[in-house]
Amino acid sequence: MIVVDKVVAGYSAEVDILKGMTLRAEQGEIVTLLGPNGCGKSTLLKTIAGFLRPRSGSITLKGADVSALPVHHKIRHCGIGFVPQTENIFSALTIRENLLVGGHYMNKADCAARMAELCTLYPILHRKFNDPAASMSGGERQILALARALMPRPGLLLLDEPSAGLSPKVLKEVFQAIVTVNKEEGVTMLMVEQNAIEALRMSDRAYVLSMGAVALHGDADQLMDDPQVRELYLGGRAA
Numbered sequence: 093m094i095v096v097d098k099v100v101a102g103y104s105a106e107v108d109i110l111k112g113m114t115l116r117a118e119q120g121e122i123v124t125l126l127g128p129n130g131c132g133k134s135t136l137l138k139t140i141a142g143f144l145r146p147r148s149g150s151i152t153l154k155g156a157d158v159s160a161l162p163v164h165h166k167i168r169h170c171g172i173g174f175v176p177q178t179e180n181i182f183s184a185l186t187i188r189e190n191l192l193v194g195g196h197y198m199n200k201a202d203c204a205a206r207m208a209e210l211c212t213l214y215p216i217l218h219r220k221f222n223d224p225a226a227s228m229s230g231g232e233r234q235i236l237a238l239a240r241a242l243m244p245r246p247g248l249l250l251l252d253e254p255s256a257g258l259s260p261k262v263l264k265e266v267f268q269a270i271v272t273v274n275k276e277e278g279v280t281m282l283m284v285e286q287n288a289i290e291a292l293r294m295s296d297r298a299y300v301l302s303m304g305a306v307a308l309h310g311d312a313d314q315l316m317d318d319p320q321v322r323e324l325y326l327g328g329r330a331a
């Protein structure tokens with residue numbers, strides 16, 4: 093579905109952060125990106141989302157080259173959604189208003205219908221519909237951020253550390269929310285995560301990145317059993 097082929101990208105002309113990144117996610121898969129701090133995981137998501145333009149290489153979505161398209165075009169016309177790691181909701185706005193922001197390219201009827209669907213999928217949104225997002229817990233905010241990005245019915249969702257700062261119990265709820273929409277709507281997920289064990293458990297496949305390129309990749313089960321991955325990312329524990 094999405095193919096990243098030998099992508100080189102960075103923030104300044106002098107420094108490449110992605111140094112020939114190659115990976116793919118098939119329709120309906122959950123694919124996790126693991127790797128040490130600073131290896132380029134978020135930069136990869138930002139490049140796919142359109143915030144950064146590859147210097148070379150290509151990004152294709154369902155066979156079409158989307159490498160040079162800007163963010164708004166990718167959201168509106170390509171069905172690519174992005175949930176950033178921080179500042180992913182508007183705290184002063186209500187849940188309803190946050191969802192309206194996510195649906196601002198949609199017509200009124202579509203937008204209302206989609207809000208109703210997401211409130212059914214995630215009842216917390218319904219319960220707090222007219223409350224300010226500031227009144228939500230950390231996990232609830234992540235679910236709102238997810239729902240906001242889901243408003244235009246993306247086919248591909250890019251998730252940057254959805255469990256950041258959450259307790260183990262709450263992160264399970266957020267991961268469950270991700271699995272639910274993956275199963276119910278077939279949304280392909282490309283997700284950066286630090287909670288490697290939990291992330292691998294819910295994923296089909298994973299890539300381990302190192303210094304701007306792919307170091308290892310495989311089925312999530314297989315990576316969970318890989319001694320090198322266990323040592324580096326799973327605290328040496330058997331899963």
Ligand SMILES: Nc1ncnc2c1ncn2[C@@H]1O[C@H](COP(=O)(O)OP(=O)(O)OP(=O)(O)O)[C@@H](O)[C@H]1O
Binds near residue numbers: 132134136
């Ligand atoms: N806006 C920016 N401007 C310049 N350099 C940046 C910017 N954002 C990130 N970088 C640099 O790019 C490199 C990769 O950062 P990135 O955020 O992609 O890593 P990451 O793998 O997601 O790390 P983490 O796990 O810590 O979030 C780092 O050296 C970082 O300092």
